Amino acid sequence: MRKMDEMEMQISLISIKWAWLYTIIFLFIWSIVNFINTREISIPFILLISQNLIFLGLQTYLKWKLGKDEE
DSSP: OOOOOHHHHHHHHHHHHHHHHHHHHHHHHHHHHHHHHHSSOOHHHHHHHHHHHHHHHHHHHHHHHHHHHHO
16 A cells, blocks of 8 residues: 555545534534433433544644654
């Protein structure tokens, strides 16, 4: 398998970002509808929250780690 060039990498990253945004919006709407109907916290809501916690946690950690390595 060959390595991606810069243009292919950029296209891939943009596609991943849009797919992630779609998933977030879909889970949010699903969670709201489910909460209105059942008045309970549902699996889609837990997935939405945990996905974003992992994303933000890893982003913060990697920025800290890369910043530490540059010093």
